[in-house]
Amino acid sequence: MNNRRTPKISLVNAEKTYRSSSGETQTALAKASLDINEGEFVCLVGPSGCGKSTVINLMAGFEKPNGGTVTIDGKPVTEPDPDHIMLFQDYGLFPWKSALDNVLFGLKCRGIRDQEAKQKALAALDSVGLATYAQRHPHELSGGMKQRVSLARALAVEPSVLFMDEPFAALDAFTKLHLQDELLELRKKRRLTVVFVTHDLEEAIYLGDRVVLMAPNPGRFVNIMDIDLASPRNRTDDRFDHYRKQLFTAFDLVHRESSQMNRALVTESIQQGGSGI
Numbered sequence: 001m002n003n004r005r006t007p008k009i010s011l012v013n014a015e016k017t018y019r020s021s022s023g024e025t026q027t028a029l030a031k032a033s034l035d036i037n038e039g040e041f042v043c044l045v046g047p048s049g050c051g052k053s054t055v056i057n058l059m060a061g062f063e064k065p066n067g068g069t070v071t072i073d074g075k076p077v078t079e080p081d082p083d084h085i086m087l088f089q090d091y092g093l094f095p096w097k098s099a100l101d102n103v104l105f106g107l108k109c110r111g112i113r114d115q116e117a118k119q120k121a122l123a124a125l126d127s128v129g130l131a132t133y134a135q136r137h138p139h140e141l142s143g144g145m146k147q148r149v150s151l152a153r154a155l156a157v158e159p160s161v162l163f164m165d166e167p168f169a170a171l172d173a174f175t176k177l178h179l180q181d182e183l184l185e186l187r188k189k190r191r192l193t194v195v196f197v198t199h200d201l202e203e204a205i206y207l208g209d210r211v212v213l214m215a216p217n218p219g220r221f222v223n224i225m226d227i228d229l230a231s232p233r234n235r236t237d238d239r240f241d242h243y244r245k246q247l248f249t250a251f252d253l254v255h256r257e258s259s260q261m262n263r264a265l266v267t268e269s270i271q272q273g274g275s276g277i
């Protein structure tokens, strides 16, 4: 009997190239393969420009691969799907709508009727601790609250996949820690599959079942680390520290290699008569 399950999300030799304004082809992602199971929480980390957003945009259907395949539930991803929601760093809220109306917007777009939509929206705001802020507008909310509204809007439509591109990067340290815990709670209740991009290595170890380290030029997966720690995780624990050291060491190597490569490119450009900049 074949016990292999279809992965929730699958990248097989997925490739993405861009052409720059000067006509050069840049490989943002080179033949990348990765299977993500249903209910898994996968974090993508790596230096700036290594292709993290490219990967998540391919999975979410905002970009198309130039080669290979990207599938969700076994079907090729061809466009954004309302069952797979993307959450950005800049909240994406309508400033003229209240928190409630922002959450209602997504539900109404899906044709859910007024009364049911309102119940779902209020329940979603409640699940992120904002039930009493439903009538406030974005400018009356803190950054953390805005990101919570954005999370409530995403969760209200009960997606099976949540893509998050540095969602907590603009928040202060305390708000960030708090939202990390809230996200883990919500994910546990709903069996969500989460793909989460972050610059923060510790955040990746705290949240992820797996952490995928990427390297640039060309963008690729260099290290996939299983984080075998029970939940809730403790940042001061020895085993947490073990993963922290492993990931920082691997990241340091990638970082040094990419800096060396950048220096070599600048030197080459200067030798060819360019400014190097």
Ligand SMILES: Nc1ncnc2c1ncn2[C@@H]1O[C@H](COP(=O)(O)OP(=O)(O)OP(=O)(O)O)[C@@H](O)[C@H]1O
Residues within 6 Å of the ligand: 018, 019, 020, 026, 027, 028, 046, 047, 048, 049, 050, 051, 052, 053, 054, 055, 219
């Ligand atoms: N629309 C585009 N046109 C041309 N090049 C692009 C485009 N989008 C991304 N790139 C290039 O592809 C590479 C990967 O970009 P990407 O945005 O995926 O990186 P990233 O890892 O998300 O970086 P950051 O951490 O800074 O957000 C970069 O070199 C970038 O310049």
Ligand SMILES: [Mg+2]
Residues within 6 Å of the ligand: 052, 053, 054, 165
């Ligand atoms: Mg990015």
